[in-house]
Amino acid sequence: MEKPVIIFGAKGIAHPALEIFNSNNVVVFGFLDEDEKIHGTEINTVSVLGNPEDDGFLKLIGQKTEAFVAEENPKYRKFLVELLNDRRKVQPVNAIHRRSFISTDATIGHGNFINANVNIGAGAEIGSHCIINSAAIIEHKAKLGDFVQIGAGSVINSEVTIEEGAFIGSGATIISGLTIGKNARVGAGSVVISSVGSNETVFGNPAAKVK
Template sequence: MTGLVIVGAGGFARETAQAVADAGEFKLLGHLDDNPALHGTEVDGVPVLGGCDLVHELTHARVVICVGNPRDYAARARLVRRFGLSDDRYATVVHPTASVSETSAVGPGSVLLAHCVLTAAVRVGAHVAVMPHVVLTHDDVVEDFATITSGVRLGGGVRLRQGAYVGSGALVREGTTVGAWALVGMGSAVLGDVPPGEVWAGSPARRLRAADAPALDELATPTVGGPLT
């Protein structure tokens, strides 16, 4: 069984560790985290082995990056750039209760947690976080580094551009686009396109402000696995 390390030791990382255990595809070796106070401790019984740059020493292990929150949802992109690893070092973690159709595809480094559904011809890029009970319907495209939190529903033909963040319980109308590094607030109903780098919320969703955007070099991070069509 191939070994796996999870970068991060927070909530998303802990949830991913449980998905790894439930799926049984990888042997979880431990967490990596840059907080020295965590080194040598355990998180839910899983050891924190040391700092994140140990990925370069643990060459036999696959890697999945499980960091980020609404205040810093570019964190995965920064770490991917920092590590400079090839795509084949990254694992794809899919909880056994997730339903992924044969016509759908999920990129390296992405995580699908419990009870996600990808119905038909869904394309999920690299390093995408898909939380429990998310429904992605026909022809949706989710680009690299996007975050889709619990209970989100995307109508058919939706496109989430690179690094977009969609809050819990949001509904996105079919055929719409959420721009790169935009943030959609929890419980929102998105009825039209959301421009890049903006925060939208409400029902129907409206612009609140500019996002606390990541640095321009992060916005320009190239698609990891090539363009999604």
């Protein structure tokens, strides 16, 4: 990546995103965040410059810089992605840690956060704008939709389908061949042995629906 990156968001995964870009020798120009109280502060010597909707900074995107969206709230993350699509006609770049492993025939979309020691297997399909935290395993031929979040140390077994917006908590295990529906939530440490419907929340070992 030749251009420096502006990171949208300065909390949550923003700091590890900075570390990921540093690990790949990519310069981070600065952070943009809607919280005015942190404007002018620094994260590891990199400044929080201003608001994500400030045209003065947005005009840099696609010309002098790339963009990465580090916002974890799915609705606001989607808003920022659409902002970049509509106003700058660009897609956010991926933040992929150099200590992750991605199979040569896995496919990956735009704007994904893939942290250290993540393992993505053969034929896996990763959508766009996903957050895959440290040491998660995405086994062969698993499919992740857009805006999916996978917690640290989770195991997504072979041929699992996780639909758009689903959240998988840290340390969860999803058994092979299952489907996790759109916007579903799987609690941390759960072992999921049957498919989960859209908008459902499950928790436990074995995972059961939370009413």
